[in-house]
Amino acid sequence: MAGFAAALTPGHVAMCFLGVLLGQVVGVLPGIGPSAAIALLLPITFGLEPTAALILFAGIYYGSQYGGTLTSVLISVPGESSTVMTSIDGYQMALQGRAGAALGIAAIGSFIAGTLGTIGLMLIAPPLAKMALAFGPPEYFSLVVLGLVALAAVGSSVLKGLVAGVAGLALGTMGIDPQVGTARYDFGQIWLLDGIEFIVLTVALFGLGEVLSGCADAAARPVAKVKDVLPTREDWQRSKWPIARGSVIGFVIGVLPATGATIASFVAYIVEKKLARDPSRFGKGAIEGVAGPEASNNAAASGALVPMLSLGVPGSGTTAVILGALIMFGVRPGPEMFTTNASLVWALIASMLIGNLILLVMNLPLAGLFARLLSVPYSWLYPPIIALCIAGVYSQANSIEDCWLLVGFGLVGWMMRRHDWPMAPMVLGLVLSPLFETAMRQSLTLSLGDPAIFVARPLSAGLLACAALALLVPLAALAWQRRPSSVR
Amino acid sequence: MRRVSWGDLGLSAGFAAMGLVWIAGAREMPMWERETPGPGWLPLAFGVLLVGLSAAAALQALIWPAAAPEGGGSVRKPLLVLGATLAAVLGLELIGFLPAVFLMLLVLFVLAERKALLPSLLAALGVSAALHLIFVTWLGVPLPAGPFGG
Amino acid sequence: MQPTRRSALALGLGTLALPGLARAQGWQPTRDVEFVIPFGVGGGADLMARVIQKIITDERLVPVAVNPVNRPGGGGAVGMAYVAASRRTDPNTIVAINGTTQITPIMVPNARTLTLVRPIANVMLDDFLLFVRADSPHQTAAAFAAAAKAAPARSVNFGTGGTTDQMAVTVFGRAIGAELNMVNFNSGGEALTALLGGHVQAVIGNPLEFMGQLQARAVRAIGVFRDTRFADLPDVPTMKEQGIAAENFQMWRGIAVPGGVNDAAAAYWTEVMRKVVATEAWKRYLKENVASEAPMFGAEFTAFLERQEKLYRELLGRPA
Numbered sequence: 001m002a003g004f005a006a007a008l009t010p011g012h013v014a015m016c017f018l019g020v021l022l023g024q025v026v027g028v029l030p031g032i033g034p035s036a037a038i039a040l041l042l043p044i045t046f047g048l049e050p051t052a053a054l055i056l057f058a059g060i061y062y063g064s065q066y067g068g069t070l071t072s073v074l075i076s077v078p079g080e081s082s083t084v085m086t087s088i089d090g091y092q093m094a095l096q097g098r099a100g101a102a103l104g105i106a107a108i109g110s111f112i113a114g115t116l117g118t119i120g121l122m123l124i125a126p127p128l129a130k131m132a133l134a135f136g137p138p139e140y141f142s143l144v145v146l147g148l149v150a151l152a153a154v155g156s157s158v159l160k161g162l163v164a165g166v167a168g169l170a171l172g173t174m175g176i177d178p179q180v181g182t183a184r185y186d187f188g189q190i191w192l193l194d195g196i197e198f199i200v201l202t203v204a205l206f207g208l209g210e211v212l213s214g215c216a217d218a219a220a221r222p223v224a225k226v227k228d229v230l231p232t233r234e235d236w237q238r239s240k241w242p243i244a245r246g247s248v249i250g251f252v253i254g255v256l257p258a259t260g261a262t263i264a265s266f267v268a269y270i271v272e273k274k275l276a277r278d279p280s281r282f283g284k285g286a287i288e289g290v291a292g293p294e295a296s297n298n299a300a301a302s303g304a305l306v307p308m309l310s311l312g313v314p315g316s317g318t319t320a321v322i323l324g325a326l327i328m329f330g331v332r333p334g335p336e337m338f339t340t341n342a343s344l345v346w347a348l349i350a351s352m353l354i355g356n357l358i359l360l361v362m363n364l365p366l367a368g369l370f371a372r373l374l375s376v377p378y379s380w381l382y383p384p385i386i387a388l389c390i391a392g393v394y395s396q397a398n399s400i401e402d403c404w405l406l407v408g409f410g411l412v413g414w415m416m417r418r419h420d421w422p423m424a425p426m427v428l429g430l431v432l433s434p435l436f437e438t439a440m441r442q443s444l445t446l447s448l449g450d451p452a453i454f455v456a457r458p459l460s461a462g463l464l465a466c467a468a469l470a471l472l473v474p475l476a477a478l479a480w481q482r483r484p485s486s487v488r
Numbered sequence: 489m490r491r492v493s494w495g496d497l498g499l500s501a502g503f504a505a506m507g508l509v510w511i512a513g514a515r516e517m518p519m520w521e522r523e524t525p526g527p528g529w530l531p532l533a534f535g536v537l538l539v540g541l542s543a544a545a546a547l548q549a550l551i552w553p554a555a556a557p558e559g560g561g562s563v564r565k566p567l568l569v570l571g572a573t574l575a576a577v578l579g580l581e582l583i584g585f586l587p588a589v590f591l592m593l594l595v596l597f598v599l600a601e602r603k604a605l606l607p608s609l610l611a612a613l614g615v616s617a618a619l620h621l622i623f624v625t626w627l628g629v630p631l632p633a634g635p636f637g638g
Numbered sequence: 639m640q641p642t643r644r645s646a647l648a649l650g651l652g653t654l655a656l657p658g659l660a661r662a663q664g665w666q667p668t669r670d671v672e673f674v675i676p677f678g679v680g681g682g683a684d685l686m687a688r689v690i691q692k693i694i695t696d697e698r699l700v701p702v703a704v705n706p707v708n709r710p711g712g713g714g715a716v717g718m719a720y721v722a723a724s725r726r727t728d729p730n731t732i733v734a735i736n737g738t739t740q741i742t743p744i745m746v747p748n749a750r751t752l753t754l755v756r757p758i759a760n761v762m763l764d765d766f767l768l769f770v771r772a773d774s775p776h777q778t779a780a781a782f783a784a785a786a787k788a789a790p791a792r793s794v795n796f797g798t799g800g801t802t803d804q805m806a807v808t809v810f811g812r813a814i815g816a817e818l819n820m821v822n823f824n825s826g827g828e829a830l831t832a833l834l835g836g837h838v839q840a841v842i843g844n845p846l847e848f849m850g851q852l853q854a855r856a857v858r859a860i861g862v863f864r865d866t867r868f869a870d871l872p873d874v875p876t877m878k879e880q881g882i883a884a885e886n887f888q889m890w891r892g893i894a895v896p897g898g899v900n901d902a903a904a905a906y907w908t909e910v911m912r913k914v915v916a917t918e919a920w921k922r923y924l925k926e927n928v929a930s931e932a933p934m935f936g937a938e939f940t941a942f943l944e945r946q947e948k949l950y951r952e953l954l955g956r957p958a
Contacts, residue, residue: 190748
């Protein structure tokens, strides 16, 4: 309770407000992520006391998860890498005139997940961080295998989805091999030594690809009627469990130091699709496909603070920057953080509860307001979208070459959309590829080449069993359904 | 009437070609580092998988042609838009972000969408100036200034 | 000098330019300085560069504004290529360099980094310590080394958080005459997690990432790879004190100017960096990061870099 009192000083509330506001703005801009925003602000914040700075940075972090949703839903340009899944069903909802409902449910889901995640951070952070330590290379490997099984589940066509997924995995091997330092598929270009950046690929495929396939009939395209600005009772009924599940999934995945909000949002989407009574609705504007991932990425943002605060290990790129900043302020996170720096931690937690409330209050009216943006005819809308894609992709690494990739993969995205090839497996493959390869090679280094390491450890074996089930159960169900027809 | 989707075949061929590039590239990398897979092992596996799956997708497109009609819409306008985007990216370093994006917007509004000149000019100016304000002035992103920007 | 002063006045910095004029040695920045950081926003190299930029600004060491610009990619190669392509003779540009930029061309032969710029000053050295988990049976590096030597080859697992850590493990393995098994992670933080989880038995890494765990006594530092103990860690002996003949191993971080810059401008920047490393703010930054002071300039720095290059090539098994 002392923490609440500390957080409620007007100065801290102002910092919290400023943070979530900046986070919201930064989230909207593709290519500029919360880590860049925090690093840019860092020199200005040297004069602040550590608590105020931490409240500001955390606000930027979780605020950006709200902001990234806006562009994903409205124009299919993911503002943050963790909102890619939102752009699949959210954008379809927007085309049906239900952008307000999508944004509304995203804001509500994010609020619930952010609050639950904060409570999780408050109650079980130290024991949870200890549990996360049980995750060694073999466990990460098996977790990624579970994710890879889901590749095929994302799109409409299993075979096309697999091709796109493996292409994404292959793209993920570009650049300097992190294990031994060999350059791979750089084609003699030094700018390819870091491989292809995730946000560049997603903005190209989803953003520019959508513009190219949508511009053909831009003039004829009816302006989406903005109906029900806020989610209806039915939307809420459909979304409440996805939000609950997304919160738990996101928090747990966020706690694991090598994974983050992006993977959390993928998992939440796949879980919702697997559990849905009618999975064919996904990809055509299912509100569960917005609610689950949106809850998940916000819970993951809270979860990522667990290893940072209680182990001193960053759980994501953004928390790495926050950690660096804290050290500059003379605060050194570690196992004793919750006792030696209790007032700072409690003030942070209190500020996160307040910040999420501010974001909800800010976003619900904004949802309706921004949904009206789509009443602008598409022929006026899409050229500025391209300009935003160019500026965003460039600013990701201040690189002109990334803009060439934007054009190239924009063309690929257009072709794929035109012929109904799912694109989500490709970006999923790109995210999982380095994690998969690193974990596999680390594990085999530990076991001196013996693959039994993956099944000898109980946690790893359990995850692999889940992966096998996820693969076999639908196949068995398929065989079961086909049998009567083959008898007939 | 069902017909073969040339688009599916083309995409399959493209992905298969990528798989071949990956296989060829992997041959120049060490396959093993002692008992553990080396830098070339997984890329080779992904390349082989990609070729195999693409071949299957191509077969699928040939044997069971899509029931749905070929993906709709003309290709002329998307190509024009893509060309304008490419030109803008080309111009980024030559003439700078502001003029390149302004010209791209103007071309798209006037040529692709046949809007009236005056509103197009205003919209193009407003959007490019707003982006410059956000990215360059506020966020300090060094978008290429070009010869006119100093 | 006249144009310099006028442009400085135009910037509203006239009063700030005066100490610069008093120092006049032939060259001064003629426009805003671009501080190229060849790494991503928020990383260790970026934070260091931004601290230097803040010190230069706060102490008014340069009469114009210094603007940091990130050009990340390819282990520093992208940023260096940018400097070489568009800033080759521009004295109003400075670049952050470090051991990683020196390693890149060793690992990737078509990448060029330090050969494209003119190193000016070394500003700090990152140190390396040997860590084990608190419940490890080995209380000292000597005991650890004896156990590692007695164990079968490659049965002792070391977590590493990057190429620099790998080189340190190689140094240690050679010194004790044991073949160690290296498990490579993406960052020191991940290696630390693996150590805490018991997935590896030891880690050699920068103290920075481990301080929180050290203070909580979850990990134990049992050896330092330099000649003297740390003031902050007086109980941790050096390798040499424990009879382990490990070479000193530290990673350098410094500042360079573009390759084609003339001597006058190079002298100017050397002078600025001399002042930066003498400030209280810089010393505080080093203390917070548990790093060593090691100011080196000009010929001394160049000779140091040549020695490092030889050492790295030898440790990585990639002779020139």
